[in-house]
Amino acid sequence: MTQLPPTAKLSVQTQRARAVAAFIAGVRAVLPDPARAKPSQLEAAAALLRGLAARTELFDASSFALQPERPGTIYRLAEDTDGAYALYLSLGEAGKAQPPHDHTTWAIIAGVRGEERNEVYARTPGAEPGRDVLTHVRRVDVAQGSSIVLQPDDVHTIELIGSAAGAHLHFYGLALDRLPGRVVFESTAGGAYRTFGPPAAIFHARVSADELERALRGTAEIALLDVREAGRYAERHILEAANAPLWRIEQRIDRLVPRRGTRIVVVDEDESLAHEAAGKLTRLGYTDVAVLGGGTRGWAADGREVFWGTNVPSKAFGEVIEHEKHTPWIDVDELAARVAAGEDIVVVDSRTPEEFNHFTLPFSHSLPGAELVYRIGELAPDPKTFVVVNCAGRTRSIVGAQTLIDAGIPNKVASLKNGTMEWLLSGRELAYGRQAALAEPGPASLAQARERARAVIAAAGVDYVDAARLAAFEADAAAGERSLYRFDVRTREEYESGHLPGWRWAPGGQLVQATDEYVGTRRARVVLADHDGVRALTTAAWLRQLGAVEVYLFAAPLAPQAAAPGEPARSVTLESGAERVRVLRHRDPAPVVRAPVLEAWLAAADTLVYDVDRRQSYVRGHVPGARYAAPDRLPALLANERARRVVIVSEDGVLAQSVAAELQWQLRRDEHAPAVHALQGGTRAWQAAGLALDSGAAGVLTGDDDQDISPYLLDDVAARNAGFRAYLDWELQLVAQLERAGAQDIRLSGTAR
Incomplete structure (x- = not known):
């Protein structure tokens, strides 16, 4: 059998992105300074543009459609952060024409489909101020295989001749929205002229819902980004979509999608924000960006599932765990009775220390998810002690309890059914302002925890990578071949006291609970630093079962490493302090x-x-x-x-x-x-500066746009309780909704779905 070429296995979107990137790289080689382009350099660039235009399969009508009521439609294909090397696909109905205008930068046009007639004029001052004269210089008809080069002071008209619609590549020295001095004349003879702005809208290639669904189920990397504010995203979104709000992208995107060549599909409700977001991502250096046609509304109109809430894949994961592994639970009435009777019970809160401080059960201990197996031996050394895991709702209670069960601790373990929500619904009170105190495991407890974690990781099938293989992963990421996420899952204090350079902080319980906030690229490589033989292992095991990414472990050295006899020990360089966040820029800074x-x-x-x-x-x-x-x-x-x-x-x-x-x-x-x-x-x-702040909700103009409002934040008890019940009912139906959606990522160890 003849082997298909590598590009045949790629999506059309990615093939197009690579072809455009190769074109831009070729132009940079022949035209290194777009502000000082020479005629010979522009002719060389025109030859490259004709070669790209010949790839007609990359510019199909399904991806690039004429917009209703727009006889001419512009699609952005590439643009530098500073607006240089701006490439567009210009579409037009037969007969579309533009009056005489200039560009104030060089321009090259090459034909994809149809024939575009260019009449080129020279401009000279007229006898009256504000009225110039145009003199016809040449005619160039641009069709497949031909092109035209225009200098900054050239004036031209365009008209699509013949009966066919047109598609032409337009390549400029500077982006259309950075050319404020362009003018249009009243006639081909010249006369009065006026400046005009850029197109009212510039679009980006679309993908259909069918194509997106195939990509989400496939094996290639893809990031689906919903660019609405978090509150509107939470109202309904596609299961696999990570939230990256349009006006917050600069802060979040480098961590969420670190590889600039990642295939990205942008989605919103109805394409009202998506094209602007795609343009921003393009200017920030992302080269493979498209928009979901019709947005979430179109996805739902086709009969596909949309999901409410935040961190839905992780919360659905918790429900699948309970459904398939039959994780035991205890309700709040039984727990309260047992605690009141003085039974041997330890209740651990598996949320973050910050959440524990906000509110918790009066008798619980803070033990975040990744710390459970690592530290439980200090809180419950007696195997007769009943261990109950709680959180604010359901997910981390279930995952935490099942973590201890899968690790094989001898104690009886259960999750607290419906967590502190049910505790409040029962009329009981929570404790506020408690400080988390994490007990350090002693040598015996640590040895036992390591043995248990090794059994968990073996069942999940997660492998270690050595320094050489990790370096190969890093080289792939640096070359733009594969995405790589490297996480340190220890406590904040441990991370900030010293961590491997460039590694991000993601406390293990949160990495499982809110995976879509840390990893935006499906099928990416994720490597967890193992410092103690426990926490990274239990976290990696759950990530592997949650699916959607490749998971590996790396034994992280935190002390000088042993060397061969006669050689000095190898030193370890660590960074200290909080995680460094890279904010990307594509606009001049404001004062x-x-x-x-x-x-x-x-x-x-x-x-x-x-x-x-x-x-x-x-x-x-x-x-x-x-x-x-x-x-x-x-x-x-x-x-x-x-x-x-x-x-x-x-x-x-x-x-x-x-x-x-x-x-x-x-x-x-x-x-x-x-x-x-x-x-x-x-x-x-x-x-x-010693200046006072005001407080209160007066002055809030946009309601819940920016966040999904938790029922815990509601002051009205009846409204809060109704919110709790609605939330718990929603979580309980997630398993059925996953089935309807055809989700295929979750694969639990020891079960068959």
């Missing part, structure tokens, strides 16, 4: 203002302040006079404002800078628009 200056501006009553971080943070404390808005709503909110200045605020100033920079860009052509600033250092800097 910043220090807290004391903002205080003076507010006193002058000519400045509006918008907090854009998180609504709950705003309610706890905000700059006096500030209003809260989810960032993607700001352009509409500012449309009717005529303040002198607008200052954007976030907790540390990082998100505020990205939002302010985007606003500054969007308002650049409005001469009446306010000046946009970001508060330097954010709310933290305001407090550090």
